Amino acid sequence: MAGPPTTPAPTRGRRDRRGEQRRAELLEAAIHLIGAHGLDAVTHRAVAAEAGVPAASTSYYFRSKDELIDEALNTLATREIALLRARREALGERVADLAETTEALSGWIEEQLTPEGRIAMLAQYQLQLEAARRPAARQILAAWKDGTDDLAETAMSSLGAADVRTAGILLVCAIDGLRLRLMASGHDPLSPQQLRATIRALLAGLVGS
Template identity: 35%
Template sequence: MTDRRQHLLDAAIRVLGTRGLRQLTHRAVDQEAGLPQGSTSNQFRTRDALLTGVLERLVEVETAAWDALAVDLVPADVAGFVTVLGRLLRQFTADRRDLVLARHSLFLEAAVRPELRPAITAGRQRLAGWGVPLMTGLGSTDPQAHFRVLLDLVEGLLVGQLAHPEPDFAPETALTALLTGLLTRPSDS
């Protein structure tokens, strides 16, 4: 990805995450990026192309964040994972709030625009490539299903914190409860 294209997509994420989907226009991205009018439309001819580009950039940025998370998880144990994931969720709901809001806007748009779904599916598959082995390392008996459940909880925690911010946001309690429940085998009781 060229620096200019990345700069435009990062500006588009900020527009989408701070102003909403209706305000995501080529002109708004040009202004946010501090570039001359027409810069965004030169890179992304249509709004659909812009939306697809934003979605691909979101996947790239979030995957990098999850990859950085993985570095802190060797060796993996539940307590360490919960601590690091909790830190990431607080970062996403504070410093990268725009990123999460932009992603959720596009997820909702994908509900009525199926052409956006392949990029979302590809992103989830990339994330599963990292998360499924982690769940295996934590002792999961069904790592693929357990990782999907964990992602669902993460999405719910993010939405809840963004919609109704709590100053003492502590996702670790819910993460620990879920992982303990998922990873406890019937023979362990």
């Protein structure tokens, strides 16, 4: 699997444990603002207020809004890849079982549909779209894609898909589409049973294609 995304090491602010903690708090505040209110809501002052720290704190650690957004994207990407890897390792050999894989994917999606999970997922999509316009962020997006593709292909290979690469790409696209549908207004939410039936049919179809 590809390693976690990387960006140039930041140079502003304290480099001790306290400074790293404050940077992390500010990045979490920025991610929450993006998910709850959109990218336009991110200003140095708003991020500091969300984090509950002095107004000058954000500019002390981040030169610009662009740098703050890049690092927020990197934080989300690194976290997402780590969570997916942990789920894969927790499944172990059971990833080859259709029922176990169905339950794991369904549980992961349900976690993202909680109020807190929705904010994080909205921030993820908004940051990914913004990064597509920013050449400096392409390395982060590439690492995120590679990590996600690798996990999807591992699952498809374990389940016995004939064309592992194609099945992995389709799985990632289908899960993205399903998550967006479940978040969007105008769509009735799926019950836990309906979600699992949908995921099982998706996996079975990809394995048999």
